[in-house]
Amino acid sequence: MALSTTAFSNMVQILCLTLCSLTLLCSAFTSQDYSEALEKSILFFEGQRSGKLPSNQRLTWRADSGLSDGSSYHVDLVGGYYDAGDNVKFGLPMAFTTTLLAWSVIEFGNSMHNEIENARAAIKWSTDYLLKAATATPDTLYVQVGDPNMDHRCWERPEDMDTPRNVYKVSAQNPGSDVAAETAAALAAASIVFKDSNPSYSTKLLHTAMEVFDFADRHRGSYSDSLNSVVCPFYCSYSGYHDELLWGASWIHTASQNSTYLAYIMSNGHTLGADDDDYSFSWDDKRAGTKVLLSKGFLEKSTEALQLYKAHSDNYICSLMPGTSSFQAQYTPGGLFYKASESNLQYVTSTAFLLLTYAKYLSSNDGVATCGGSTVKAENLISQAKKQVDYVLGNNPAKMSYMVGFGERYPQHVHHRGSSLPSIHAHPDHIACNNGFQYLNSGSPNPNILVGAIVGGPDSKDNFSDDRNNYQQSEPATYINAPFVGALAFFSS
Structure with a gap:
């Protein structure tokens, strides 16, 4: 019996839907879209650069800044990144950003194609700085440039900075195991990235990572206690330093395959x-990331000592998956993972990255995540990560991209000094500390587009206020972008 046109059409629709669910082919975005977003997510880091900008700088509204950082303390601390929309160089989020950028390249660099060199450059901009901070003085790590309390009283371009560029350090007497072990993790992860392309640099990174980790472990204590109001409440180490010590050791073990570090773990x-x-x-709490990283050793080599980390990785993953007995995550009505009212997208991007990385480890070793009496397969994790990535890029109730410069609608009033003030090229005259507030409070869009920046994002009800003064939603940060680089690379392929 011949099928009617309607019945045939319905069959085709059902077949298409089945194919979509099986292969993730149905998408609001194409691989070209993800490739474009990948390119922009890496470009963003050029807008955050401190120091002497190179001749191939692509975000040309930025110029040199912080060229005397450290000089009054007889140490060279020029370079590195501003963490977000201010002009301070905070060591803990900068190191975490670097670790996650490196991990993105380690897992998904093969899918980055033309962007791999830019990704490496973004990592090296940070590791060059972290190396200086770690090796300038024995048993000392420089962890911050700029007084945040003074900086936050001004609204000025990094090129105009006239706030105190105080330098802060941790030492044997004033320990900071959290920031030191995260720095060790960053240098170790980056050493893997540069192993083939720059072997001597890779060796230097790994050697320094081991020294910094030893310092972190020998002189235990939280940098929040040592530096107090300079780092709190900005990047207070709320989770303590234990998670960073385990994370740092895990990365050095991954990079060196030195059994000493496995024994330490x-x-x-x-x-x-x-x-x-x-x-x-997040930049503060590394436990979930450490477990996923170490689970690879059990999945690949059946290292019995690491079975614990596979089990706890499963617990973490299952907590994110609706329908499992362990599900406990919160999602907005539009489907966005929701953790905090301030800068929530940092948790979205890091979660998406861990879902994809764990999916990779599982699928490479015919593994599944065990959630009570049920199991979750790699493709389920990929599907969940894809929903988060697509939401950020514009597949959401507001039909708005939360990546600046991507899509037709994106935030125009980003809480970011350099982006919101006229460029030094357009307005060469100095704009003093208090004179910049007229631009903060202006209703006009930012004159300089901070391409690729992912802002803090919407609230628990999917509402977003594109308002420069609403920093909880409109401020970008390096650690929001870093894991997203890896997620975008995965989907671009």
């Missing part, structure tokens, strides 16, 4: 948080 893991289930991954 085995003997110290239980006291450093291996048994804790924490359900967020």
